[in-house]
Amino acid sequence: MIEKKYEKDVIEKAIKNFDNIKESIKGLYEILNINLDEDDIYFEAASDNLTGLYRNLLELLLNDEGLRHFVNKLKNSEVNLNIVLNEALAEH
Numbered sequence: 001m002i003e004k005k006y007e008k009d010v011i012e013k014a015i016k017n018f019d020n021i022k023e024s025i026k027g028l029y030e031i032l033n034i035n036l037d038e039d040d041i042y043f044e045a046a047s048d049n050l051t052g053l054y055r056n057l058l059e060l061l062l063n064d065e066g067l068r069h070f071v072n073k074l075k076n077s078e079v080n081l082n083i084v085l086n087e088a089l090a091e092h
Contacts, residue, residue, distance in 0.1 A: 021057065025050050 029050055036043035060067060073079045 018061075022054075025054055 029047065032043050032046050032050075036046075038044075060070070070079070074081075
């Protein structure tokens with residue numbers, strides 16, 4: 001099968017997006033590592049959350065059928081994409 005330029009561009013963009021996500025997660029880990037001792041409870045909790053985020057991302061990407069349905073919901077605006085990182089500040 002001949003790969004079309006559009007398909008190649010889409011695949012390259014997806015790979016770049018995934019690499020960017022990995023680098024962002026690594027960057028957040030490095031920030032934690034600089035600011036907190038590895039034995040600190042907050043470091044452990046944040047590290048566990050970053051690991052969970054990455055694992056869930058991988059599981060989502062590997063779930064072809066579920067991912068297709070999720071993308072359709074995104075396109076139809078059925079999924080809330082807003083994320084409030086500090087709910088206490090958002091309430092004011």
